[in-house]
Amino acid sequence: MLFSSIPFLYYFLPCVLILYVIAPKKFKNAVLLLTSLVFYGWGEPKYVLLMAVTIVIGYAAGLVIEKCIDTKPKAAKAVLIVAVCIFLGFLGYFKYANFFVENFVKLTGLDVKMLHIALPIGISFYTFQILSYCVDVYRKDVPAQKNVINLASYVTMFPQLIAGPIVRYADIALQLNDRKHTFAFVADGIRRFIIGLSKKVLLANILGEVCDAFKASDDKSVLFFWFYAVCYMLHVYFDFSGYSDMAIGLGHLFGFRFMENFNYPYISASATEFWRRWHMSLGSWFRDYVYIPLGGNRVSKARHCFNIFVVWMLTGFWHGADWVFIVWGVYFAVLLLIEKFFLLKYLKKTKVISHIYVLLMVLFSFVIFNAADMGEAVRYLGGLFGAGDYPLVSESFFWYLRNYAPVLLAGCIGATPLLRDACLKLQQKKTAGRVLNVLEPVVLVILLLLVTAYLVDGSYNPFLYFRF
Amino acid sequence: MNHSLKHKIISILFAVLLFGLSGVAVFREKDTYSETERRLMAQMPSVSVKTLLSGTFMTEFEEFTVDQFPLREQFRTVKALANKYLFAKSENNDIYIKDGYYAAIQYPQNEDSIAYAAKVFNSVYDRYFKDGNYNVYFSLIPDKNYFLQEDAKQLCIDYDRFEAAIQESMQRFEYIDIFDTLQIDDYYKTDTHWRQEAIRPTADALLQGMNAAQTAGLSYEMKELDVPFYGVYYGQAALPAEAETMYYADNALFDNVKVYDHENRKDIGVYDFEKANGKDPYELYLSGPLSLVTIENPDAATDRELFLFRDSFGSSIAPYFIDSYAKITLIDIRYLQSAMLGNFVDFTEGSDVLFLYSTMILNSSEVLK
Numbered sequence: 001m002l003f004s005s006i007p008f009l010y011y012f013l014p015c016v017l018i019l020y021v022i023a024p025k026k027f028k029n030a031v032l033l034l035t036s037l038v039f040y041g042w043g044e045p046k047y048v049l050l051m052a053v054t055i056v057i058g059y060a061a062g063l064v065i066e067k068c069i070d071t072k073p074k075a076a077k078a079v080l081i082v083a084v085c086i087f088l089g090f091l092g093y094f095k096y097a098n099f100f101v102e103n104f105v106k107l108t109g110l111d112v113k114m115l116h117i118a119l120p121i122g123i124s125f126y127t128f129q130i131l132s133y134c135v136d137v138y139r140k141d142v143p144a145q146k147n148v149i150n151l152a153s154y155v156t157m158f159p160q161l162i163a164g165p166i167v168r169y170a171d172i173a174l175q176l177n178d179r180k181h182t183f184a185f186v187a188d189g190i191r192r193f194i195i196g197l198s199k200k201v202l203l204a205n206i207l208g209e210v211c212d213a214f215k216a217s218d219d220k221s222v223l224f225f226w227f228y229a230v231c232y233m234l235h236v237y238f239d240f241s242g243y244s245d246m247a248i249g250l251g252h253l254f255g256f257r258f259m260e261n262f263n264y265p266y267i268s269a270s271a272t273e274f275w276r277r278w279h280m281s282l283g284s285w286f287r288d289y290v291y292i293p294l295g296g297n298r299v300s301k302a303r304h305c306f307n308i309f310v311v312w313m314l315t316g317f318w319h320g321a322d323w324v325f326i327v328w329g330v331y332f333a334v335l336l337l338i339e340k341f342f343l344l345k346y347l348k349k350t351k352v353i354s355h356i357y358v359l360l361m362v363l364f365s366f367v368i369f370n371a372a373d374m375g376e377a378v379r380y381l382g383g384l385f386g387a388g389d390y391p392l393v394s395e396s397f398f399w400y401l402r403n404y405a406p407v408l409l410a411g412c413i414g415a416t417p418l419l420r421d422a423c424l425k426l427q428q429k430k431t432a433g434r435v436l437n438v439l440e441p442v443v444l445v446i447l448l449l450l451v452t453a454y455l456v457d458g459s460y461n462p463f464l465y466f467r468f
Numbered sequence: 469m470n471h472s473l474k475h476k477i478i479s480i481l482f483a484v485l486l487f488g489l490s491g492v493a494v495f496r497e498k499d500t501y502s503e504t505e506r507r508l509m510a511q512m513p514s515v516s517v518k519t520l521l522s523g524t525f526m527t528e529f530e531e532f533t534v535d536q537f538p539l540r541e542q543f544r545t546v547k548a549l550a551n552k553y554l555f556a557k558s559e560n561n562d563i564y565i566k567d568g569y570y571a572a573i574q575y576p577q578n579e580d581s582i583a584y585a586a587k588v589f590n591s592v593y594d595r596y597f598k599d600g601n602y603n604v605y606f607s608l609i610p611d612k613n614y615f616l617q618e619d620a621k622q623l624c625i626d627y628d629r630f631e632a633a634i635q636e637s638m639q640r641f642e643y644i645d646i647f648d649t650l651q652i653d654d655y656y657k658t659d660t661h662w663r664q665e666a667i668r669p670t671a672d673a674l675l676q677g678m679n680a681a682q683t684a685g686l687s688y689e690m691k692e693l694d695v696p697f698y699g700v701y702y703g704q705a706a707l708p709a710e711a712e713t714m715y716y717a718d719n720a721l722f723d724n725v726k727v728y729d730h731e732n733r734k735d736i737g738v739y740d741f742e743k744a745n746g747k748d749p750y751e752l753y754l755s756g757p758l759s760l761v762t763i764e765n766p767d768a769a770t771d772r773e774l775f776l777f778r779d780s781f782g783s784s785i786a787p788y789f790i791d792s793y794a795k796i797t798l799i800d801i802r803y804l805q806s807a808m809l810g811n812f813v814d815f816t817e818g819s820d821v822l823f824l825y826s827t828m829i830l831n832s833s834e835v836l837k
Contacts, residue, residue, distance in 0.1 A: 007533050013486065042526055184471070187474070187475035190478055190479060206555065395623065403557050403558055404557075405556075406554075406556045407555050437474045440474060441477045441481055444482070448485060449543075454547050454550075456540055457547040457561070457706065
């Protein structure tokens, strides 16, 4: 079930809110668990069991690890290794088996039957969450959760289950047992949810139409390639950050505070900064559970390069079982290494050029990211520079420019903190602040109704995260 | 307003909207048919272990919730207005409006579709007309984009290329060009179709192309239909529009003709006034989309026969052919397998055969069988 859908907004969410409000405090997590299972089962009924098995193993492993960690550290480590292997085994089988078999067949030419395994939605997110939980218990960063319902509520919690952010157990362990619900917190969640919903439906979906139309078009031109690339760059940002906003907002409705996932990444002045602002929960997960355990930067230069390379290759691979994503990850590894050892000091000196540089590098990266295969990635990158005998302009380019320029402009402004900063400044002035206070509920109602109108009449509402 | 009050207002407004619309959605009487969209509305799907596990229940439930959402028409209009005024888009649901004319974007030119249509027509030719003495004609009806393209600045197919492509694939058919006989005001503003009262010159051009004689000085009385007409694009565009007036061409010769609907095995009229008051008033003409209809004119001065392979445009132009033929057979291979035609139709030697299709059908010809 998508957040940006009528069944979720006007059927599922009201039911969950009613059940949650009327449930006594001690049953609130159980309500969240049950409704989350319905939410997940709605799209993936047969994979609820897989998630349940993952949770039970994580729960048992956490308890055993905590019990043994002081008295039998080797046993605790062994349990952790087994649990991690099982979790990664599930992920490897359901997400990557097709990819490996396909490449094995291509490489060897052997007649091996393809597995055709369907990817359970959200498996990458919940696997990383349960992994981090077990590792954190092993590291003694958090005590093991004694209540299986609480742990299951954490893993399955529907606001963040299928598209993140990757919530760490340590961040919400206390909230699982005790959380407050205030009007301020709830109103903040509602605002965040509606803004995220609007980003998804009114910007991401509309920009996504251009991207799909471009890919299907026989009337491509160099400027159309650039237009597509910019639209996709904004589409993927508003889609993903919109989902994260919705998740964070929904979290507030149920008393949870999830970590931020995006912080205006397109204003970055380097690729390094970009990754501190883009999908922050994934970046910090890889930093804490892969990069630092590998030695981080406190190793030889060669080893440091290797660590970065491994982390970014895995980051790319996490996004999808395809060479396109591996290349996308490696592309950033190379970029970050170049910045680290050479470019960063120059970028700091030239603000405008550094911003242009980041936008271009990210734009190229997303052209790769959205390609069906590496052949298309190369063709599209070439198309940006006139390779492939494309004309400079085409009729389709002008049509899409005319029809989508206002959305594109809104997207460009929305991708910067300009609007937020302006509101904050006005908020500090007495009269303007009062006007803003009155306007805010009105704008939120208008946005919700507008989004509803687009959902009632719209057919274009893709879900990007099915491959994550 | 202080922050505390604002938080309460936001929370209450959200709750009212969410629970209000949700409550109305659940308890309102469900619609069965949408007049504007001219389609049946999805109903609550049945629940079973099978539909739950396969996910079909979820898919159908989503369609149901969208179709049965309260104030659906108003929300659709809000979206259309937002697209037009907020996002400055020139189309909504691929429908654009130019000088009051609603048109669906026909783009890009679907070469595969044209090739498929040509393949179907050629197979009909090979199966029924190749070895006989038939005069086989083909004509293309331009859609409204042909006339609006220059001013509308919409993506549009190249009609010269389109015409050339289909002609190239149908060289055994004699082509009758009717593009020059038509102009934009020969079409309804909110519908795909042409106006019957405006296409006499087109009918004459076709008859002339087929060397079919007409009674000298034959004229038709244009009668007004007392039904407000909102075309198919009106519902798709979801924008307000004025109702149009429909006319039908009448002549005493229609009183004696026998029109037979082979699909439902019953006699019908040249005009179906019951259907004119139904879901689609355009079904006034020969009862709309029927797979096989014959019109016999006992008063015809000739014994010539016409086999008209047609889409919905054919229903309104066919009455103009009645005077020139003793028998007209209208065949719609969107609803009848062309390979099975021999079981239902006796193709008389020496007859005229006209394939009359709109560019819209040929550009999405998967409907042809």
